[in-house]
Every structure is written in structure tokens, then in C-alpha cells.
Amino acid sequence: MDRRVGVAGVVSVGGRLVRHELRLLGCLALWVARRRQGGGPGRTLFPSARGLGAVMFGFGFVCVVETIVMSLLLSRWPTVHLVVLVVDVYTVFFVVGLYAAAVVRPHVLEPGAVRIRYAGHVDLPIPLELIAGVRRELLLTHGKAEGVLNVDVAGQTSVTVELAEPVTHLTFLGRALPVRTVRVNADDPTAFVRALNDAVTRARSGSGPVPDPPG
Structure with a gap:
């Protein structure tokens, strides 16, 4: 067996x-x-x-x-x-x-969720209703911690997402890890934080998906 x-x-x-x-x-x-x-x-x-x-x-x-x-x-x-x-x-x-x-494969803000992605091995969908807070936070070093997923680029993250409930992240080799804090990098962290906070607010108020950006 x-x-x-x-x-x-x-x-x-x-x-x-x-x-x-x-x-x-x-x-x-x-x-x-x-x-x-x-x-x-x-x-x-x-x-x-x-x-x-x-x-x-x-x-x-x-x-x-x-x-x-x-x-x-x-x-x-x-x-x-x-x-x-x-x-x-x-x-x-x-x-x-x-x-x-x-x-x-950039991060994707879609109706009802945000997909945190990196290269070919990270694709974590996070329902908007589970997001407790989003903030811009520049971190250059990352130690391993239980419940924390670091999706860094060249050793750097610029946005921290806190969750009200854990979501399951599948590692490259298929191991399931519950995470409540997700740290990611974005080329424009200010725009990402603003859009994600707006989407969370809209999801909580039931006012529908985030409209496409102008242009």
C-alpha cells in the first residue's frame, strides 16, 4: 500500500x-x-x-x-x-x-475575486468577501511564517492582503497550505491597492462588479 x-x-x-x-x-x-x-x-x-x-x-x-x-x-x-x-x-x-x-500572467481583478499570480506556478483566487484589509507595504526580506504566502518578485513585495478566513494555496508540488496573509508585488502598488479596496467595498455593498478602467 x-x-x-x-x-x-x-x-x-x-x-x-x-x-x-x-x-x-x-x-x-x-x-x-x-x-x-x-x-x-x-x-x-x-x-x-x-x-x-x-x-x-x-x-x-x-x-x-x-x-x-x-x-x-x-x-x-x-x-x-x-x-x-x-x-x-x-x-x-x-x-x-x-x-x-x-x-x-499578471494579477487579475475579476468579478467577485482577485487572482494572485506569479510565473507559471502561482495562481491563487481570493474571494473579495474574504478580504479584511489591503495596504501598500514595501518589504525586501521575507521569512517563512505559518499562514503567510509571500509572492515576491526579486525578493520584494509591495502590497499586503489580510484575509478574514484562510484560503488554500497549492504549492508547486501540490501541497495544500492555508494562508490568511498574502504579500505580493505590483508594478503600480498604489493603483492595485486602490482598485482592490474599491472592489471589496462594492462586493460588500452588493453594488456589482468593478467597471472596466477608462481607455
Whole structure:
């Protein structure tokens, strides 16, 4: 029984990894096409990847340089060279895919909920009626704490969302974690806080969804 459970767990993790890679591939296609996920009538997008570009570019540049250097060093061993080349090319794809996913999957304020998203592995819907408070709060370091989800970009968050009741966040490997405080980053934290507070107020008063922004 334990063995079957272990095999099922491995298969589940493998499936999540495959879906994540496919999601990154789809995000790359959207990024090249200059499109974003989640838009539509009654929905407002709030990007959060502004501070990520320089970090990812630097990391990607290092990976490219490493690929070239390793190709020169391993040219006498074709098999080893091929294996290392595949790993290095995949690493470059992964870095670019993560950045593309962060760009094309911004936070989404939609009727009745806000979706907190990051890259290809975070997508947490939060019902507006569960939000107890929203504030702009710049934090540069994040320690792990029970009930707190940090969705940081380059180690930074700028908005803190407090919940009246916990919501369940599924980690990358499928673990369910109850969270009551969500810290996220937004390119325009003031606009995000204002829009989210307005949406919460409207949801509590029963006056309907937030209208689309002008223009």
C-alpha cells in the first residue's frame, strides 16, 4: 500500500512538472505575441514583473556564456558535450520561460475575486468577501511564517492582503497550505491597492462588479 502511494506521489509530481513546462512554453508564445492571460470584460490586469527583467537577463547571460565555454571545453568528448549542451539549452529556456510567464500572467481583478499570480506556478483566487484589509507595504526580506504566502518578485513585495478566513494555496508540488496573509508585488502598488479596496467595498455593498478602467 505504501509503495502504491509512493508511486502515485511520484506520478503526481511528474505530471505537475510536465504541466508546468507546457505552461511555460505557452507563456513564451504569448510573450512573443505581446499578449497577456486573464484579460476580458470586467477584468483588470495588474502587472508585477517590472523588477524581474534585469535579474533574469543577467542569469540568462551567465547561462549562455557557460554554454559556450562548456562547448569549447568538452569538444573532445562528443557524448558528454551533447548531454551538457542539452542541459544548458534547457536552462536558458527555463529562465526565459519564467520571465515570460511572469510578464503574461499578471494579477487579475475579476468579478467577485482577485487572482494572485506569479510565473507559471502561482495562481491563487481570493474571494473579495474574504478580504479584511489591503495596504501598500514595501518589504525586501521575507521569512517563512505559518499562514503567510509571500509572492515576491526579486525578493520584494509591495502590497499586503489580510484575509478574514484562510484560503488554500497549492504549492508547486501540490501541497495544500492555508494562508490568511498574502504579500505580493505590483508594478503600480498604489493603483492595485486602490482598485482592490474599491472592489471589496462594492462586493460588500452588493453594488456589482468593478467597471472596466477608462481607455
